[in-house]
Amino acid sequence: MKSRKKLLGIALLLLLVVSVTIGYSFLSTTLNINGTSKIKTNTWDVHFNNVQVTNGSVTATQAPTINAAGVAITYSIELSVPGDFYEFTVDVVNGGTVDAKLSALPTISGVSTAQDVYTNYSFTHTDGSAITTLANENILAGQTKTYKVRVEFEDDIESSQLPTTAQNLTLTVQLNYEQL
Numbered sequence: 001m002k003s004r005k006k007l008l009g010i011a012l013l014l015l016l017v018v019s020v021t022i023g024y025s026f027l028s029t030t031l032n033i034n035g036t037s038k039i040k041t042n043t044w045d046v047h048f049n050n051v052q053v054t055n056g057s058v059t060a061t062q063a064p065t066i067n068a069a070g071v072a073i074t075y076s077i078e079l080s081v082p083g084d085f086y087e088f089t090v091d092v093v094n095g096g097t098v099d100a101k102l103s104a105l106p107t108i109s110g111v112s113t114a115q116d117v118y119t120n121y122s123f124t125h126t127d128g129s130a131i132t133t134l135a136n137e138n139i140l141a142g143q144t145k146t147y148k149v150r151v152e153f154e155d156d157i158e159s160s161q162l163p164t165t166a167q168n169l170t171l172t173v174q175l176n177y178e179q180l
Contacts, residue, residue, distance in 0.1 A: 045096035046139065046177045048073055054087040054148075061168065064088055072174040077151065079119070080166045085152035089126060092147060092175060094139045099180035102137035110171035111151075117161050121151045123173055138180055149173050 047070025053060070062076035077086045094100055106123035124130055126146050131137060139145055151171060 040097070042098050043096040044098050044100075044179075046092065046094050046100045047071060048090050048175075049093045049144075050089075050091040052089045054089070054150075057086045057088070058084050060086060062170070064090075071176075072172055073149070074170065074172045076168065076170045078166050078168050079151070079153040082118075082153050082155035082157065082162070085150060087148065087150040087152075089146050089148050091144050092139060093144045094141055097141050099138065099140045100177040101139075101180045102131075102134050103176045103178040105131060105134070107174040107176070108171070109174075110169055114163075115167055115169065118154050118157050118163065119151060119167070119169070120154055121171070122149070124148050124150075139177070140180075 048066045049070070051064045051066065051073065053064075058077055058079065060075055060077050062074070064073050064075040066073050073090065075086075079086075108121050108123060111119050111121055122130070124147065126148050128148065151169065153167070
């Protein structure tokens with residue numbers, strides 16, 4: 001009788017183990033998620049292009065040259081008499097895949113403090129409106145915007161402010177963009 005009880009106990013124990021194993025397998029689930037993702041290559045390419053000198057401008061002693069990085073334009077001119085000017089339009093091209101925004105107002109250099117008295121230098125929209133805020137100066141991927149650069153010898157200055165010699169100016173204009 002003891003051996004029968006032992007066998008019955010072992011059978012019940014095995015039945016319990018099998019029941020717990022089957023119950024566990026029903027209650028546990030494996031979640032498989034299969035999918036595909038694609039990460040595109042992004043490129044940054046905001047640069048100057050297509051410099052077009054405006055008719056009536058003085059002849060440049062060095063034509064506008066875009067630097068190798070495409071972010072600055074250098075040129076040299078001579079302004080001899082009041083009313084002389086040099087003006088050109090230039091495209092800013094976003095040839096990359098990342099939208100950009102102007103991070104600072106245009107940087108204009110090359111006019112000395114003495115020359116600033118009788119020289120006006122501007123970087124504007126093509127309609128002549130000034131860039132006064134950075135809020136709307138975004139350039140989306142694939143977009144091109146055209147701007148106007150102008151330097152002029154003021155014609156409404158006093159004779160005491162006039163320079164005694166023709167003024168040679170080597171000027172640089174630069175725009176700084178960052179990711180939008």
